[in-house]
Amino acid sequence: GLESRKRPKLITDISSVEGNVCLLDELKNIFEIAITSAYPNLVDPPIVLTLSGNNPKFGDYQCNSAMPISHLLKSMNVSTNPREVANNILNKTPTSPLIERIEVAGAGFLNIYLNKKFAEHVLNCILQYGVRPPPVKRERVIVDFSSPNIAKEMHVGHLRSTIIGDSICRILEFLNHDVLRLNHLGDWGTQFGMLIAHLQDQFPDYKTCSPPISDLQAFYKESKKRFDEDEEFKKRAYSCVVQLQSGQPDYIAAWKLICEVSRREFQKIYDRLDIRIIDRGESFYQSRMDAVVKELKDSGFLEEDEGRLIMWGDPVTHEGIPLTVVKSDGGYTYDTSDITAIKQRVDEEKGDRFIYVTDAGQYTHFVTIDACARRAGILKNSQKIEHVGFGVVLGEDKKKFKTRSGDTVKLIELLDEGLKRSLDKLVEKGRDKVLTPEELKKAQEAVAYGCIKYADLSHNRVNDYVFSFDKMLDDKGNTAVYLLYAVTRIRSIARNAQVSETKLLEEAMKSGFKLEHVTEWKLGKVLLRFPEVILKVANDLYLHSLCEYLYEISSTFTEFYDKCYCIQKDKSGNIVDISYERLMLCEVTAKVMEKCLEILGIKTVSKM
Numbered sequence: 001g002l003e004s005r006k007r008p009k010l011i012t013d014i015s016s017v018e019g020n021v022c023l024l025d026e027l028k029n030i031f032e033i034a035i036t037s038a039y040p041n042l043v044d045p046p047i048v049l050t051l052s053g054n055n056p057k058f059g060d061y062q063c064n065s066a067m068p069i070s071h072l073l074k075s076m077n078v079s080t081n082p083r084e085v086a087n088n089i090l091n092k093t094p095t096s097p098l099i100e101r102i103e104v105a106g107a108g109f110l111n112i113y114l115n116k117k118f119a120e121h122v123l124n125c126i127l128q129y130g131v132r133p134p135p136v137k138r139e140r141v142i143v144d145f146s147s148p149n150i151a152k153e154m155h156v157g158h159l160r161s162t163i164i165g166d167s168i169c170r171i172l173e174f175l176n177h178d179v180l181r182l183n184h185l186g187d188w189g190t191q192f193g194m195l196i197a198h199l200q201d202q203f204p205d206y207k208t209c210s211p212p213i214s215d216l217q218a219f220y221k222e223s224k225k226r227f228d229e230d231e232e233f234k235k236r237a238y239s240c241v242v243q244l245q246s247g248q249p250d251y252i253a254a255w256k257l258i259c260e261v262s263r264r265e266f267q268k269i270y271d272r273l274d275i276r277i278i279d280r281g282e283s284f285y286q287s288r289m290d291a292v293v294k295e296l297k298d299s300g301f302l303e304e305d306e307g308r309l310i311m312w313g314d315p316v317t318h319e320g321i322p323l324t325v326v327k328s329d330g331g332y333t334y335d336t337s338d339i340t341a342i343k344q345r346v347d348e349e350k351g352d353r354f355i356y357v358t359d360a361g362q363y364t365h366f367v368t369i370d371a372c373a374r375r376a377g378i379l380k381n382s383q384k385i386e387h388v389g390f391g392v393v394l395g396e397d398k399k400k401f402k403t404r405s406g407d408t409v410k411l412i413e414l415l416d417e418g419l420k421r422s423l424d425k426l427v428e429k430g431r432d433k434v435l436t437p438e439e440l441k442k443a444q445e446a447v448a449y450g451c452i453k454y455a456d457l458s459h460n461r462v463n464d465y466v467f468s469f470d471k472m473l474d475d476k477g478n479t480a481v482y483l484l485y486a487v488t489r490i491r492s493i494a495r496n497a498q499v500s501e502t503k504l505l506e507e508a509m510k511s512g513f514k515l516e517h518v519t520e521w522k523l524g525k526v527l528l529r530f531p532e533v534i535l536k537v538a539n540d541l542y543l544h545s546l547c548e549y550l551y552e553i554s555s556t557f558t559e560f561y562d563k564c565y566c567i568q569k570d571k572s573g574n575i576v577d578i579s580y581e582r583l584m585l586c587e588v589t590a591k592v593m594e595k596c597l598e599i600l601g602i603k604t605v606s607k608m
């Protein structure tokens with residue numbers, strides 16, 4: 001209601017503002033006040049604010065509330081039109097140091113022009129204090145990502161989950177959330193029966209001497225072959241599962257050994273890609289599953305279905321597919337461990353947000369987990385499962401990503417190829433002749449891993465994407481290579497003028513920013529949007545908008561750099577004039593770009 005609505009507190013004084021203010025949120029607050037005082041009788045009127053797009057005629061931001069409000073009023077038999085509404089809103093808009101002026105245009109748009117002084121102050125703050133996160137309420141966020149399966153291969157799907165999940169963690173950590181990075185490894189299940197049986201035959205002294213399994217996938221294939229062909233072996237495999245599940249120490253030891261081999265392989269990938277993650281596989285929930293199953297059973301949520309115990313998200317409509325909580329042989333499933341895991345994450349981890357990064361194919365699974373957890377009272381009100389789904393990786397032939405011989409691509413080999421190709425590219429450009437061997441190696445790795453990550457993150461994740469080294473290593477267009485070059489080039493501008501960061505800070509204290517040229521002003525305004533881009537991405541978890549923003553900074557910078565000199569040299573190459581204000585703008589641009597790249601998990605280099 002009207003009385004209970006808390007009026008947002010507005011910024012009234014430029015000097016109280018720091019570099020991390022979210023302009024869009026402040027504008028929303030301003031127009032919320034304007035609209036509620038112009039139309040006090042409307043309950044929850046629409047507050048519509050957007051960026052104006054590329055035409056400077058429409059201002060920097062727009063408030064587009066007049067049209068829907070006029071519509072609303074007409075439906076209440078008040079005769080009015082959008083322009084009149086827009087003017088009424090304008091009359092009630094409180095003055096703000098953010099805004100230079102507001103115009104009513106066209107059918108009732110309110111075009112907002114930002115105040116340059118304000119922008120200059122914000123950029124000055126970024127120069128002095130660095131790129132800081134916009135303030136938000138701290139939350140505990142559980143991010144379940146990567147999550148390959150033991151003894152099976154870690155494939156490109158897991159690579160996508162790893163890259164996207166890590167970047168989600170990074171953005172949330174940047175916002176100072178309390179993030180728990182979990183690797184929900186597939187480390188439990190009936191496949192361990194045949195693996196242990198095979199281990200016993202191949203390495204009878206496995207208890208005392210660690211088995212030298214170098215290729216666990218081959219080991220898996222061998223045991224699977226025996227399982228399918230040899231009745232005797234199959235029987236033994238089943239009894240191994242029983243022994244393992246009853247906690248027989250020898251079997252637990254064998255299971256641990258096999259997991260360890262897998263883990264070492266996964267860790268190689270994580271080290272290369274600079275991924276931090278905590279192992280907490282399906283096995284972790286074993287001890288908790290009995291209790292959860294009993295609880296669900298006692299509350300009457302489980303139904304019998306051909307010997308299985310299932311649970312519907314909606315017991316009346318039976319929409320979607322039910323969870324299989326207990327199999328007909330009494331065993332537990334992927335569903336059982338996920339319903340147990342969500343309970344553990346709510347009750348023990350005290351999570352506020354629960355994020356799961358897997359291929360889009362598991363969408364229904366997580367919808368069902370959410371519905372069942374809600375039904376069972378595990379998830380309450382606003383708590384929900386957020387499934388971050390993604391499409392499949394395709395080869396350049398637009399078919400499922402495979403090697404030439406039709407095998408699945410081993411991730412380590414893929415990363416190695418990336419390294420090789422990135423070195424080729426650098427050598428092709430003659431960089432090996434100007435960089436030291438250490439610098440070359442750093443550049444090689446930054447480019448290789450950066451391009452693989454960026455290619456993934458820069459596409460809308462719900463779509464399938466085509467994996468192409470040629471495309472991702474292109475130095476034109478929206479690629480990591482282009483952006484890494486852009487940042488090093490910007491960094492080198494001040495370096496070439498031999499202006500230190502301290503000197504720039506001194507200059508900033510003296511004169512501050514002056515965004516005089518149109519291209520300077522344009523670049524300044526793009527940089528100001530950093531907080532709103534971050535908040536949007538942290539909310540919807542679509543990282544490609546951060547990539548688009550990064551690319552926009554880079555191209556706006558180029559426009560500026562084409563038009564405005566930062567350093568002037570005479571014919572013989574001597575520096576005759578330095579524009580400190582512009583070097584400051586370069587510095588802030590580099591800082592914001594570097595922060596974006598850091599959030600994407602991409603390392604920058606000072607030379608490449």
Ligand code: ARG
Pocket residue numbers: 144146147148149184185186338341356357358
């Ligand atoms: N191991 C699963 C797979 O490879 C992914 C697990 C995702 N996390 C979860 N809590 N279910 O598809």
